Amino acid sequence: MNVLASIPPPLGSVLILVLGTLVILLLTGRLSNSPTILATIGVLSLLGAALPAMGGDALTRVSVLGVVAAGLVGMLLVPSAELHNSTQRPEVAALILLGSTGAIVLATAGELLSAALGLETLSLSAAVLVALGRGARPLEAAFRYFVLAAISFAALVYGLGLLLLATGSFAWPRPGVVDPTYSYIWTIGVLLIGLGFAYKLAVFPLLWGPLDAYTAGAPGLAGFVMAASKIAAVVALARLAAGAAVPMAPILIGIGLVSIIWGTFGALAQREVRRMLAYSTVANAGLMALALGCGPEGRAAAIFFVVIYVLTILLAFAAMAGRGTGPLPFGEVRGEGLSATRALGLTLALLSLAGIPPTPGFWAKLAILDASWSALGFWPTLVAVIGGVAGVLYYLRPLPDLLALTRAHVSSAPAPAVWFAGAAVVVLGLAPGFAYAVARLAIGG
Amino acid sequence: MNNAFLPIALACAVALVSAVGVILARRPVHAVVALLAHSLCVAALFLIMAADLVALGQVLIYSGAIVVLFLFVVALLPHGGIESVVPTGRVVSAVVAGAALLAALAAGLAVGAPTAPENPAGGVEAIGRSLFGPLIVPFELTAALLLVAIIGAVAIWRRQEPEPGAKASSRAASEGSLAHTADAPGATGRQRLLDEGGPAR
């Protein structure tokens, strides 16, 4: 666990991302007319940012690679993103790079002050990315997202202040270093910091902002926001729970169970793909929170789950990108003119989200159920299983339409983002053991 | 410390009253002015606690920049956004949430924190040594945060500008003022809502 507490932030990655941002900002005038070059610069900065992190430990590598994957999909979708003002693609690309910076810092920061700043960088760029989507809905979703983010960030800062008071430093909490006089303050501080991180995960009490953002933002950008936030939040919560299992674990388990139930019922009630995906996100975040409360095994399972989940959800959003920011009702999937590639991509993503056996989603859910079974026993695992079974019901509802579509439109240009995310999901489906081994290594268990 | 009791008590009292004013004032202008009073009282508290630099920052950044920014925005919004009737459901939930937190934290803090001896004042040099020494990484990270804020604020502001297809004539107008012409509210918004689905290019 000591390894977890002392990771230096991969400053090289941060520097490269900020450099890429500056290049984009300097060339804004030129780049707004040439989206391909813009996306190329963005992709190169993201790939460059992945390199310095490879020298770090396993957790750094997993989190940086996950965030970079989210950034890549978002960046590849920038040329076709549904913006309210289509001259703003350079700003969007810059914000994706800066948001990735924030997510990387949140996941890998050496102390909590940096982590808090990374979280705020991620939150602000996420709110702006959502706000720039086409129409009035993204802007209003962004407002709600921003307000809840600001409130939860204020709670985090308050908690960080209490932690500073109790321990005298910004270090990640560790068991056994607290003066008993301050243990109450320390506990509240840790819980409030966890609350701030949990907002990025979008679990039960803190979800109307993220729900709106995932539903209404331009799909590519919403996908990036969701993916980068979740991976950073899970890693940060795993590190927090590793150092402060006493107040965190039971709360995480409770929140996780409530989120699973709430998200499942919410998703079952939806008649529209995007809102269904948004609600199901809550159920999946609940699964991750549940696993995070289950000791080292559970934390490894949660990191394994979030990597697979993030790639899958990126595939789903990439497949839906380019068709506007409006809802996509189940019955109209067929009429939306999704190309064959996109329909296949969405089908694969939905199968994996539902946890149908050969897909990586199955292994991810299995890992979490296994951890929950060995740590918590029958009842919590039963709730998770019921959530998973209900997931099959709601995820597979748009499938008949999608399959009909695949037969109808055979030829279409491939979308790079869909290919990239699709390939990642397929690879993970073929070699889940490798990813799980990496996750276990990352958590040091 | 005892001779500072009166100023401290006064500053605390005004800070509390003006904080309540911020959340209860019906007119945003009054709320902003209350925040200004609050911020100045807090700055006075900081001065009493020998935190000179933070007090300066409080006056310059909170009172000088943030509150004035709020004032500008409130002045830009025509009818200043007078509060409508507050729905009771939200009030109840907020009262419950606030009271629970208040009770829990106040109780915990009162029990947990002993009164420690006072620190000798460290001053600006100590803050500088911290910022450019052990805390250099978070300090530099604020650069990324501020960059996001700049890009974000400008990008959201420019969001409603007409696209190059509609061309430059109205661009100047929408940059110059908060002209509603740049984006006829309901119509354009809804039109664009209906519009979604067509490719953006």
Added chain:
Amino acid sequence: MALAPIGLQHFLVLGTILFCIGMYGALSRSNAVGVLLSIELMLNAVNVIMVAFAKFIDTPQELAGQVFAIFIMTVAAAEAAVGLAIVISVYRLRHSIQVDDIDLLKN
């Protein structure tokens, strides 16, 4: 003065009360500008606690509380800029900054 000397506890309680006032405002104001003002109040409350902390407790990190307060101010300024930009944009679209009007998604 017969009262106990003013110490860290008093400022902790003051900061907590201010924080909760801000939180109540952020959750209950129906005016978007009011919500943002309340959020500023919450962040400012943490500053009060942190400065008192730097005054009354010695840490290995010099004046950690004051330094933290400076960071919080930076964040507060960034939040105010972005939040107000969103509010103005919403106003330009809908001619209203009532939070209850900002709910196209609910219908």
